[in-house]
Amino acid sequence: MCLAEKKLEVELVEERYWEKDADFLRRNPAGKVPVLRIDDMILTESSAICEYLEEIHPTPSLMPRDPQERFEVRRLVSWFDDKFHDEVTSNLLYERVNRKIQKAGYPDSGNVKAGAKAIKYHLDYMAWLLDRRRWLAGNEMTLADFAAAAHLSSLDYISDVDWNRQPGVKDWYAKIKSRPAFRSLLADQVAGFPPPAHYADLDF
Amino acid sequence: MCLAEKKLEVELVEERYWEKDADFLRRNPAGKVPVLRIDDMILTESSAICEYLEEIHPTPSLMPRDPQERFEVRRLVSWFDDKFHDEVTSNLLYERVNRKIQKAGYPDSGNVKAGAKAIKYHLDYMAWLLDRRRWLAGNEMTLADFAAAAHLSSLDYISDVDWNRQPGVKDWYAKIKSRPAFRSLLADQVAGFPPPAHYADLDF
Structure with a gap:
């Protein structure tokens, strides 16, 4: 997402x-x-x-200039890549998809249950932030939005996101989805796991 | 460590x-x-x-100026706070100390064994880096050294670091230990867990 937003070509x-x-x-x-x-x-x-990438290709910017605002971006990137990852992504995506691809047995139902419970709290926290700001870390789109969207899109791929729970979060994700940088990622598929119809649809 | 190095007073x-x-x-x-x-x-x-803290109090600096060198600092901070934390600190320190303080039962011997095995590989990796550089991320002391030292000192507190394994790592830790910023931290103790004699000793 970061490479695409900065129009840096990459071979995947x-x-x-x-x-x-x-x-x-x-x-x-x-x-x-x-x-x-x-x-x-x-x-x-x-x-x-x-x-x-932000330092060597600063335009378009995904980090604010102000130290307090930069702190908030980094805090939220850690929040999603650490806390959200451990509580939600690893319990849902890794149990349902990675295990199968890696031939590591069946999903652990206790973990799946814990993930399904934790994602509600995380969506509520995101809604609380988005009630106060246009984007997750402030009024500009930043790396924090991309970190969150990376997790949520992978969970949406297996229909594990209840978009009706928090309209503010759904609106935010619709803005992310409509970015040119994001469109090509939504076309990407995991072999053996076709995504649901709504996954790449801008009107979900 | 970061606050002390920058001489910023803080109430713990x-x-x-x-x-x-x-x-x-x-x-x-x-x-x-x-x-x-x-x-x-x-x-x-x-x-x-x-x-x-680095952005609002840039002197003394704990981050280099060059983007490639800054990348290496951040990569290693993640390495220690993510990989080393999960493979070593959580298996040794959390099992032996946190469980007792939190009244959460006895150490899981499988986890302790996994941690004792993983720390060897991590010390070897640090030695490999230090064979090529004066400090972990390059030729200047940075946040990467502090991240590593935070984990290693907490493990040394429970005598879980074999300082004889890699002389280069021991030399590096001796340099960290001798910094004024680090001395006061070495005086800090966990109630009910007295540290071994070598812990705060500069000649360990």
Whole structure:
């Protein structure tokens, strides 16, 4: 999303990171995605990659100038990539999809239940923020919106987001979905898991 | 460490965050530490806090100027706060200490074993980096060194670091330990868990 928003062309390569083959681990000892290669520089850790892209390609900007506003962006990126990831994404997406792809057994129903409960609280928190601001971290669209949208779109792909719960969150996601940078991502599919009809639809 | 290095005075307050009392959750809905209060601004998420302190108090600097070097600092902060935390700190410190303080039963021996195995690989990785650079992220001391030292010192408090494994890592930690900013932290103790004699000793 960050690359597309800044109109930086990239060749997407599927990494079966869970197979931990030696070649992949050599490029990225952390053994996870995303990995971005720019010439012979190999970058890992999504938030570090996005901050780097922001510094070398500052326009269009995905970070405000003011230190307090920058703090709020970083706080929310951590919120989604850490707390939301652990409480929601790993309990729903990883149980329902990753396990099957990785041939790691059936979803753990306790985890799925915990994820389904936690996403409600997270949608409410997002609604609370969006009641006070145009975008999640302030009045401009930032990396925080992209971090949140990355998680929510992957959960929407398996119909795990109740868009009727918080109209403010639905409006925010409609704005994200309508961005040119986001359109191509919505066309991307996981083999063996066709998305529901509403997934790529701007009128969902 | 970041506050002390920049000579910013702070009043330390113990938070029993696992008790999740309403007043603490109101200040920090993520329900974790650290939380930094500056006037009526409440900051959470350690990496977001440190980046903010770096922006409003840039001297002495804990971040390089060059975007590639800044990337490497952020990659390593994530490495320690994410991967090292999950593989080592949560398996050793949280099992041996946090469980007891939180009255959450006995250490899980499988987790402790996994942590004891993982720390070896992490010390080797740090040695590999330090063989190529004076500090973890490059030739200057940065937030990456502080992130690593925060984890290692808490593990050293319970004698879970084998300092003989990698002399380069021991030398690096000796340099960190000798900094004035670090000395006062080494005097801090967890009630009911006296540290070993070598913990605060510069000659360990």
